[in-house]
Amino acid sequence: MIKKDTKKIHNIYIKNFIIIIVIPILSIGIMAMFMLIRESSNAIDANMELVEKNILDTLENEINDSSLQFSRFLLTNNNQVLDTVALYNIYDGDKQYMYEQLLKNQFNLLVLPKLELAGIQFYMKGEREYYFKNSIELPRNEIKNTKWYKNALEQQDKIHVNVENKSIISNNGSSNNKEKILVLSISPDKYDIFNQIEMGIMYVKSNALNVIESANSWSDHISVYLVDENQTVLAKSDERFEEEILSNSYLKKGKLGGNKYNITKIKNTNWRLVIISRTNFITEEFKLFFLLIVVCISVVFSLFYIFSIKFLGNIVNPLGKLAEVMEKSNISKASVTVEKNVPYEIQVIQGTFNKMVLRIRQLILENEKKEIEKHKEELRALQFQMNPHFLSNTLSTIRFMAQVAKYDGIRKMTESLIQILDCSFRSNESFHTLYEEVEMLNSYLYIMGMRYVNNFEIEFQIDKDCQQCLIPKLILQPLFENSIVHGFDEKQDIGHIVFKVFKEKNYIKIHITDDGKGMSEKEIEDILIKRNENSNKIGIINIYNRLGLYYEQQFNFIISSKIQEYTKVEIVFPYKLRNKENKNV
Known part of the structure; x- marks a missing residue:
């Protein structure tokens, strides 16, 4: 009989285990995996858009602010700075020194504090040059061979913007040779009435360029590139996709080779910002992760099944034997209602539990009787509190008698004692x-x-x-x-x-x-x-x-x-x- 009911418990257990644990866990695991893949993909898109917006806004603002500042610096007060630089080049001796001091004052007045200026330099049509703050360390012939220098000579009276390593200027204060700066150049023609200046150059520190260069330090799956109209990479976070980007310059937005691309034009320039996010690593990692979860769940379920078999053999069978012992005990003589539609062992446990409940009820009744006796004792204790009140009243009488007899010492001591008693018993x-x-x-x-x-x-x-x-x-x-x-x-x-x-x-x-x-x-x-x-x-x-x-x-x-x-x-x-x-x- 016990063996038959034990099998019933086993069947119920296995059935409920599959329905309540196995199926929900597998379903939740599969749904969670797909949701994680989708959310990760959305997070990558959002991250790319955020990175793109931050770099675009910062870089465009830096270019606009620098260009406006350079124009204001050169052309304010009827080209006063250009005229002073030209006169500095024309004269020697005391006059040259005077114009040099005048230039320093003009620089300090016209340069805005918010601009992270690295330096300003003028190359004259002769051999002379003049710089403020920092100068270019490269020889002049190398500077003249740069693309941006030639472009400025070809398109005069127009500010050109380019990117260079910060290491080209002296006293750059940077240990990072890859740090970039914005280079603004102009060849003044109609603005240089003395015909003395060949090129004016301003170097500005750029937070946006530094963010591009350091992108790998805060995200290992995003690459950022800044490319000009000639397919020249001006700034980059790494070299992973450099060739791929240059060979697919027609892309604007989309996927290629398992990677997501965003290519955006920089306002007022011919530059493009390229952001690439590797998405294939997510799929690969999630596949591996999903496989690992499936293996782990299978192992856990197998171990749990083996444990369940041993559990039913080592726990339920002894429980049945224990039920037989409990049934044969004197406690079972009590009349207890037990459900008939449950396994035998449960019936015995229910009957014994009900008997224990009856015993607890008896103990509660006994405890209630004890509580009643305790309350009676408390009432008797309250009656004894009459004694301190009687003592207090007696002392009040003594105080009155001392006051009538004009014994102040006795009266005051009695009052003090009454106050102490009142504090204790009031x-x-x-x-x-x-x-x-x-x-x-x-x-x-x-x-x-x-x-x-x-x-x-x-x-x-x-x-x-x-x-x-x-x-x-x-x-x-x-x-x-x-x-x-x-x-x-x-x-x-x-x-x-x-x-x-x-x-x-x-x-x-x-x-x-x-x-x-x-x-x-x-x-x-x-x-x-x-x-x-x-x-x-x-x-x-x-x-x-x-x-x-x-x-x-x-x-x-x-x-x-x-x-x-x-x-x-x-x-x-x-x-x-x-x-x-x-x-x-």
Whole structure:
């Protein structure tokens, strides 16, 4: 019978395992794979568009700003800079020096701060040249052979823009030989009335070109190229697709060879920005990833199936034997309703569980009886609270009689004792304000002053914002009693106690310091670590235990002392308020 039902459990388990786990996991895995491929492809497109937009906007702005600045610099005030450069070339000696100083002033006035200017240089029609900030290190004949120099000579009075390595200028301040700069050149013809200047050149640092050159450092699957109208690569992130781009210059946007291309023209130039993203690596990686997942899932399912077989053999069969033992026990004699349409082992477990529930109900009834007895004891304890109230009323009568008989000392001591009793028994709350605690403490100190003939003095240092802070009742009195009774018992002169309360962050700190006989380290250890209840410091032990009950780990209680010098108690616990009323201590 058990064997038959065990097979039923096995069949149910396998069927549900396939329906609930195998099929959903395979379906989710396949859908997730296709979604990841699609999302990755979309992310690549978005990334390409973002890179393209950032580089285009930056480069076009840099070219426009640089061109406008160069034109403004050369042509402001009726070509004042060009005229001054020409006169500098014509004259020698003092006049040349004068025009040189005039040029420096004009440069400082006309160059905009926002332009990352690397330098300005003029080549004269003779052998002379003049530069501001930095000069070109290449020999003049090599500069004249550059394509951009020749283009500027062919198309005069027009600003031409090109790209060069930053290493061509002196003092470039860069350790990267591949760093690029924008080179703006113009051959002034009609603007040079003295016919002295062959070429004016301005070098500008370019963030866009540096982004192109460093693209490989932030993306290993995106390549960026800047190409001019002659198919010359002006700037590039790498050389992976350089030949492919040059041979397919007709492409504007699309796919080729498993890669995505974006080719965009730069405004006001004949340059093109080419961005290539490798997409085939995504497909290849996802194929491998998918194959790995399929293999892993197959291995897991196989291991899980083997485990399930062993599980059913090692767990369900012993469970059936256990059910037989439970059935033969005395507990089974109880009348329990069990479902008939479930496997045998489950029926036995249900029956036993129901029996345990009945037992728990019996225990609950017994516990309820105990609770009722406990409440009766609490009621009896409340009746005994009449005794403190009776004592308080009796003391009030004594105070009245002392007042009638004009015994002020007795009256004041009785009033102080009444106040202490009222603080202890007037409510069931465990906390009251520091203000109320200090009021009770003053009454206690008055009684102790009468008892010990005022052989001590108290200095109060209480911050106003601590007066309404809630503190446990009667935690201060045992500490003051310890100082007066034990700390000053061998003192010949008047003892002093400093009582300081202040707030620090979200905690209240209480310091009580006396100049009594002090305590040894062993005495402190007995109080705080061993908590020796036979010690005469039982009040301090109670304070420590109460703070632990109220604040758990959120309090600190420290005793420091030096024999014949002082004893200091520091208490720290969370700062809490009951209300916003302001009172004065």
